[in-house]
Amino acid sequence: MLNAEENNFQTLKIMRAAPVIPVLVLDDAGTAQPLAEALISGGLPVLEVTLRTDAALDSIRAMANVPGAILGAGTVLNASDVASAKDAGATFAVSPGVTDELLVAAAEADLPLLAGAVTASEVMALLARGYRTAKFFPAGTSGGAPALKALSSPLPQMTFCPTGGVSPENANDYLSLPNVACVGGSWVAPKMAIESGDWGHIADLARDASKLR
Ligand code: 3PG
Numbered sequence: 001m002l003n004a005e006e007n008n009f010q011t012l013k014i015m016r017a018a019p020v021i022p023v024l025v026l027d028d029a030g031t032a033q034p035l036a037e038a039l040i041s042g043g044l045p046v047l048e049v050t051l052r053t054d055a056a057l058d059s060i061r062a063m064a065n066v067p068g069a070i071l072g073a074g075t076v077l078n079a080s081d082v083a084s085a086k087d088a089g090a091t092f093a094v095s096p097g098v099t100d101e102l103l104v105a106a107a108e109a110d111l112p113l114l115a116g117a118v119t120a121s122e123v124m125a126l127l128a129r130g131y132r133t134a135k136f137f138p139a140g141t142s143g144g145a146p147a148l149k150a151l152s153s154p155l156p157q158m159t160f161c162p163t164g165g166v167s168p169e170n171a172n173d174y175l176s177l178p179n180v181a182c183v184g185g186s187w188v189a190p191k192m193a194i195e196s197g198d199w200g201h202i203a204d205l206a207r208d209a210s211k212l213r
Contacts, residue, residue: 001107001108001110002106002107002109002110002111002112003107003130004107004129004130004131004132005130006112007106007107007112007113007131007133008130008131008132008133010092010112011092011112011113011114011133012132012133012159012181014046014070014072014092014112014114015046015114015133015159015161015181015182016181016182017045017046017070017182018043018044018045018046018182018210019171019175019182019183019209019210019212019213020044020171020182020183020184020185020188020206020209020210020212021044021046021047021048021072021094021161021163021182021183021184021185022039022044022046022047022048022184022185022186022188022189022206022209023048023050023074023163023184023185023186023189024047024048024049024050024059024074024186024189025050025052025053025186025191026049026053026055026056026059026194027053027054027055028055029055029058029059029061029062030062031059031194031195031197032049032055032058032059032060032062032063033062033063033066034197034199035063035189035194035199035202036062036063036066036069036071037066037199038199038200038202038203038206039188039189039202039203039206040066040067040068040069040206041203041206042188042202042203042204042205042206042207042209042210043206043207043209043210043211044188044206044209044210045068045069045070046070046072046182047063047069047070047071047072048072048073048074048094048184049063049071049072049073049074049090050073050074050075051073051074051075051076051077051081051084051085052075056073057084057085057087057088058088060073060085060088060089060090061088061089063089064088064089064090070091070092071089071090071091071092072090072091072092072093072094072114073085073088073090073092073093073094074093074094074095075094075095075096076093076094076095076102076106076113077095077096077102078099078101078102078105079101079102079104079105081093082102082105082106082109082111082113083105083109085111086109086111090111091111091112092111092112092113092114093106093111093112093113093114094113094114094135094161094184095113095114095115095116095135096116096135096137096138097115097116097117097122097137098115098116098117098122098125098126102115103115103129103131114133114134114135114161115131115134115135116134116135116136116137117134117135117136117158118136118137118138118142118143118147120151120154120155123151123155123158124155126158127155127157127158132157132158132159133158133159133160133161133181134158134159134160134161135160135161135162135163135184136148136160136161136162136163137162137163137164138163138164138165139162139163139164139165139166139174139183140164140165140166141164141165142164144162144165144170144173144174145162145170145173145174145177148160148162148174148177148179148180149177151179152177152178152179155179156178156179158179159179159180159181160179160180160181161180161181161182161183161184162174162180162183162184163183163184163185164184166183166184166185166187167185167187168187168208168209168212171183171185171209171212172212172213175212175213176213183212185209187205187209188202188205188206188209189202189205190202190205193205
């Protein structure tokens, strides 16, 4: 049973491992291992494979043994997703929002969870349960960096990973904030580069992203 304090410790460690968490949407599990290797070689070891495609769980299985990977499942919405993610080899989970069911399931499965919160009330609800890390999603349309900056005054205890609409151009706006530990984004793993197996390009994008902040 992972209590909230231990969840904070584990998720913060993951969030501090690299400035960018690649958000990966994979249609072919055959691309998973070389993709993970390219991202890690470029300096981004924390990977979020979204549970949005039929290939997602097989992709996590394929990445689980890649040396250096800190492997998470994204778009984890309920207890069933928690069980599938854990079974496939994910060592943490990310959710766009939060429900009681999800918090309990992740805690019971010993799976560190980065749950989503954007409003002051959502942040307060997580804080009230002892959680001090959160995904800020969708970042761009939820007020972006100015919204996070505003939240840092009354609610400085919460540390965020903004995701959704983050790009190389605006990543530093987020990363320079005191309540942001990392950002999430799909730009480091473009669909076309994955489909064409252009791992060199993806490693280059990861290298640039790893130097942000
Ligand atoms: C997602 O859930 O797809 C992520 O938030 C990624 O968003 P992005 O494509 O804007 O980086």
